[in-house]
Amino acid sequence: MYHVKIYITYKESILDPQGETIKKTLHQLNYQNVASVTVGKYFEIDLAASDEAPEVEVERMCAELLANVNMESYRYEIEAVSVNEAI
Amino acid sequence: MYHVKIYITYKESILDPQGETIKKTLHQLNYQNVASVTVGKYFEIDLAASDEAPEVEVERMCAELLANVNMESYRYEIEAVSVNEAI
Numbered sequence: 820m821y822h823v824k825i826y827i828t829y830k831e832s833i834l835d836p837q838g839e840t841i842k843k844t845l846h847q848l849n850y851q852n853v854a855s856v857t858v859g860k861y862f863e864i865d866l867a868a869s870d871e872a873p874e875v876e877v878e879r880m881c882a883e884l885l886a887n888v889n890m891e892s893y894r895y896e897i898e899a900v901s902v903n904e905a906i
Numbered sequence: 907m908y909h910v911k912i913y914i915t916y917k918e919s920i921l922d923p924q925g926e927t928i929k930k931t932l933h934q935l936n937y938q939n940v941a942s943v944t945v946g947k948y949f950e951i952d953l954a955a956s957d958e959a960p961e962v963e964v965e966r967m968c969a970e971l972l973a974n975v976n977m978e979s980y981r982y983e984i985e986a987v988s989v990n991e992a993i
């Protein structure tokens with residue numbers, strides 16, 4: 820079993836209106852020292868072992884479903900866990 | 907300057923309809939070995955140093971704005987960076 824963590828954020832060139840809005844709100848809440856905010860999606864997936872390498876499957880899942888590869892970039896961490904450690 | 911990564915997910919007891927939907931979709935895309943999917947929010951924040959410890963500020967930001975503490979749990983990583991390493 821693998822425990823996969825996937826982080827998806829907008830590409831640098833893409834405007835992040837949500838991030839800008841949250842930054843402004845944090846400034847209004849007196850967190851003036853917040854310099855920048857980036858908002859993204861976060862997935863935790865438990866993946867049973869299969870005949871394919873988990874990296875190959877995770878790359879395909881991101882490209883096929885989880886990320887909009889035109890606007891978003893993704894990175895992931897894969898950790899082998901024993902079955903009873905899964906979520 | 908601090909580079910802060912914040913991960914926000916539903917508490918264990920809370921139903922995660924988005925996670926369930928994504929799991930079903932992944933199964934339909936033939937990723938039958940996906941055992942569970944948890945969906946969450948991910949923030950990257952650059953925070954200038956201030957007279958308060960960054961942990962204190964991040965805890966307050968999460969409790970005041972970024973997380974719905976009734977339904978969500980949060981964890982974060984704080985890394986000291988030089989100013990030109992920030993986003």
